[in-house]
Amino acid sequence: MTIAMRGPQLLEELGKKPLFTAREARSLLGGGPAHTNLLLHRLVSSGRLFRIEKGMYSVHDDPFLVASRIAWPSYLSFWSALRYHGLTEQVPQAIWVVTSKRRKRLRLRFCGTDILFTVTSERNLFGYEKKEFGGFEIFVADPEKAIVDCLLFGKVSAAEIHEVLEKNRGRFRPGRLVDYAARTGNRALARRLGLMLERLGQDFSGRLAGKVYPQPVLLDPRSPPKGRLNAKWKVIENVVL
16 A cells, blocks of 8 residues: 555544654554655655654644543643633643653644643642543643643733632632642642632631741742732732732
């Protein structure tokens, strides 16, 4: 069978997955690496197949569909998850992925969109769900984990996080936010979240009392260290909420 005849059959079979590896394609073809790589190269050149990174491809040209499948385990978070859940009107310019799998490349570009990876320990991989998207399953942080991730990894400003919480008061479960914050073991995160929730009328000082220690932390680590000290939470309010 010729390469031209094999191509459409291969695309039909591999289109049943969000993405696939060159090894998987070779297994289906039953040929050697050189033959498979030539076929894949021709399919990419013709625009019928999309290369994600070395040895990884997709029949589908949707970055949101493939992003949480590139590294395993992983899930979509930060602005990507907040947008998915309809908690922000901002349209992210990139897709954000959290993973425990170490990668050489933390940024890759697929079909005109940057996919950005944040690598963390396995203890922080919780609070995400399987969701249907484009006929496949993707993995997305639930609303509370998206907020906790924003605080934990400093990818979103404190003011923006507070704004999302304020505008979506009825859609977040404050108790779950606190549980997730405690689960990370990050006391600075817990104190920042405790202050934000208090501003929204939710007092979790009792549950977070063990997280408050004398050394103050900045409310927003990305902003200059100037502001009033909140004595209760030992947080320097260097941004206005």
